[in-house]
Amino acid sequence: MAQTMAEKLLTRHNITGKAVRAGDFLEAKIDGAMCHYHASEPMHDLAIEAGFKDGLPRVWDRDKVYVLLDHHQPTLSQKLADENALVRRVVERLGIRCFHDSEPGIAHQMMLDYGLVRPGELVVGNDSHTLGYGSVNAGATGITRADMLYVLLYGELWFQVPESVRVVLDGSQPGYPIAKDIILYLAGQHGDDFAQGMSIEYSGTLVPQLSIDSRACLSTHGVEVGAKFAMFDEDDTTRSFIKARTNLPYEPLAADAGAHYVKEIHLNVERMPFVVAKPHQFGNVVPVDEARGVRINQAQIGSCANGRYEDIEIAARMLRKHRVAKGVRFLISPASQQVYLQCLKAGLIEILIEAGAQVITPGCGICQPRVGFLSDGEVCITSTTRNFKGRKGSTNAEIYLGGPLTVTAAAVAGEIVNPREVFSGL
Amino acid sequence: MGFDLQQTIRGRVWKFGDSIETDAINPYYLYPTMAELKLHTMEIYRPEFPREVKPGDIMIAGRNFGCGSSRPGLVLREVGIAAIIAESVARLFLRNSISRAIPIFVVPGVTDLAQDGEMLEVDYPKSVIVNTATGATLPLAKYPPAIEQIFECGGLLQFAYERYIREAALVGRAGLENGRGHEKVI
Numbered sequence: 001m002a003q004t005m006a007e008k009l010l011t012r013h014n015i016t017g018k019a020v021r022a023g024d025f026l027e028a029k030i031d032g033a034m035c036h037y038h039a040s041e042p043m044h045d046l047a048i049e050a051g052f053k054d055g056l057p058r059v060w061d062r063d064k065v066y067v068l069l070d071h072h073q074p075t076l077s078q079k080l081a082d083e084n085a086l087v088r089r090v091v092e093r094l095g096i097r098c099f100h101d102s103e104p105g106i107a108h109q110m111m112l113d114y115g116l117v118r119p120g121e122l123v124v125g126n127d128s129h130t131l132g133y134g135s136v137n138a139g140a141t142g143i144t145r146a147d148m149l150y151v152l153l154y155g156e157l158w159f160q161v162p163e164s165v166r167v168v169l170d171g172s173q174p175g176y177p178i179a180k181d182i183i184l185y186l187a188g189q190h191g192d193d194f195a196q197g198m199s200i201e202y203s204g205t206l207v208p209q210l211s212i213d214s215r216a217c218l219s220t221h222g223v224e225v226g227a228k229f230a231m232f233d234e235d236d237t238t239r240s241f242i243k244a245r246t247n248l249p250y251e252p253l254a255a256d257a258g259a260h261y262v263k264e265i266h267l268n269v270e271r272m273p274f275v276v277a278k279p280h281q282f283g284n285v286v287p288v289d290e291a292r293g294v295r296i297n298q299a300q301i302g303s304c305a306n307g308r309y310e311d312i313e314i315a316a317r318m319l320r321k322h323r324v325a326k327g328v329r330f331l332i333s334p335a336s337q338q339v340y341l342q343c344l345k346a347g348l349i350e351i352l353i354e355a356g357a358q359v360i361t362p363g364c365g366i367c368q369p370r371v372g373f374l375s376d377g378e379v380c381i382t383s384t385t386r387n388f389k390g391r392k393g394s395t396n397a398e399i400y401l402g403g404p405l406t407v408t409a410a411a412v413a414g415e416i417v418n419p420r421e422v423f424s425g426l
Numbered sequence: 427m428g429f430d431l432q433q434t435i436r437g438r439v440w441k442f443g444d445s446i447e448t449d450a451i452n453p454y455y456l457y458p459t460m461a462e463l464k465l466h467t468m469e470i471y472r473p474e475f476p477r478e479v480k481p482g483d484i485m486i487a488g489r490n491f492g493c494g495s496s497r498p499g500l501v502l503r504e505v506g507i508a509a510i511i512a513e514s515v516a517r518l519f520l521r522n523s524i525s526r527a528i529p530i531f532v533v534p535g536v537t538d539l540a541q542d543g544e545m546l547e548v549d550y551p552k553s554v555i556v557n558t559a560t561g562a563t564l565p566l567a568k569y570p571p572a573i574e575q576i577f578e579c580g581g582l583l584q585f586a587y588e589r590y591i592r593e594a595a596l597v598g599r600a601g602l603e604n605g606r607g608h609e610k611v612i
Binding site for chain 2: 025046049050051052057126127128142143144145146147149150153154158192193196197223224226228281283368369370386388389390391395
């Protein structure tokens with residue numbers, strides 16, 4: 001039977017060894033568990049609630065659990081400092097070997113930076129944006145905190161094999177990143193749940209031209225269109241990225257010819273306009289020209305979707321000859337320390353600061369009401385993941401989503417504008 | 427507490443739209459404690475909801491219910507919601523609800539079956555939901571046995587604990603209450 005990537009992934013990981021197809025339920029073996037220890041309800045408390053009166057008694061494999069204190073580093077309150085201290089004690093007691101503690105950054109980017117996820121693996125994380133590792137051909141998905149407790153104990157978890165949707169991207173990559181525009185455009189055209197519960201397989205002539213950064217944006221945002229997995233094939237780009245980070249062996253995934261897809265969506269990116277999502281939903285997408293002239297108070301580049309090198313590089317490249325508009329707060333948060341360092345060595349940070357941007361600590365704060373709150377009536381355009389009401393503080397503020405180029409253009413103009421009107425040579 | 431799938435649920439309907447997101451269900455960024463959450467859940471969509479919701483009420487919604495971050499809908503159970511029925515449910519919210527044994531059902535067509543304030547009856551054993559005023563019905567799909575078992579245990583936490591006890595008994599280990607030889611934390 002010809003299999004999709006998801007069917008092959010879950011067949012390989014099925015504890016009974018039997019081949020599975022879309023719709024089947026199974027118990028799957030887990031290759032890696034990304035655990036960022038949720039501050040409001042740590043795994044420790046859940047273990048106690050389950051019945052383990054002293055907390056989690058063990059983890060199934062000390063080398064396959066990755067704990068990263070990303071959302072709360074450096075801590076912004078006493079409560080979080082105390083919770084992090086508890087996490088440290090739990091990690092030590094359980095003997096978990098991979099613990100990124102005293103390093104700010106987004107767990108998902110650090111998983112990629114440090115080669116903790118490899119092609120063909122089934123990796124879970126207690127965060128909805130875990131799908132991002134599909135950029136390097138991993139089957140990765142977010143699970144719930146209770147699911148994570150089960151995984152930590154047994155290294156197994158129940159899954160339903162998803163149906164699959166092929167997203168075929170054709171055309172040439174322009175000289176700037178367009179991944180955010182692609183996923184927003186797809187959500188606008190096909191709905192913010194066009195892949196509900198499904199596995200997305202990206203293919204087409206654009207894909208070999210896409211960087212890992214762009215692929216990570218497209219995979220991460222799989223969850224914004226409802227997906228369980230969002231995967232790319234392994235190719236030369238993947239191999240050189242992985243080779244630079246780990247020499248552990250792996251077995252990549254590829255769909256069989258003749259595999260069944262419930263739908264196939266085509267997009268030629270050369271015919272796609274720059275787009276933004278208007279408040280307050282990801283799928284509320286219009287061409288940027290239809291939001292032209294909306295005055296902004298804050299612009300942001302960051303998050304697990306668009307806080308990577310190429311997202312910051314395009315901002316710096318555009319700001320060489322421009323300044324941030326008076327009164328606009330332009331916040332840039334590299335996704336990790338490694339990304340920050342790369343930007344620093346390339347001279348980007350200096351350009352950004354000279355142009356009037358604020359560079360803030362790597363982490364998840366920029367995508368939440370934790371860093372850079374909005375006040376009543378304020379407007380923000382951001383390349384982060386979500387524009388829900390209240391996502392940046394006030395429920396009377398408005399949040400637009402756009403790609404890093406569109407965000408930078410707005411930061412320079414002081415209002416939402418087509419980047420072509422602000423920057424020449426695009 | 428768990429939920430008994432075999433019991434019939436009858437309650438007054440609160441109706442919501444499409445893509446109801448978890449920041450609105452569980453706005454913990456703004457209201458970190460359960461006591462506060464109960465006063466603010468869903469207020470972005472319907473400001474009267476936290477004030478007027480009554481124990482036993484049923485929530486129905488359009489497609490993509492619970493999209494966004496992974497957050498369990500515990501606050502909805504706390505304010506008394508007896509069941510959630512939606513045209514479709516975002517996968518993490520569905521997993522969260524199963525994990526915490528919160529009754530949730532995907533029923534295409536449900537938003538046409540009942541209007542706000544009407545009474546609905548959810549009969550899982552008979553696989554049907556009924557608008558008790560109009561008599562209109564829709565079929566209710568059964569969960570596979572493995573998921574029913576999680577509900578029966580009271581959720582995945584309890585399911586995980588029961589497996590641990592069972593396996594420990596099999597290997598003849600006693601006193602497994604917690605990582606023997608390890609120091610206690612807090």
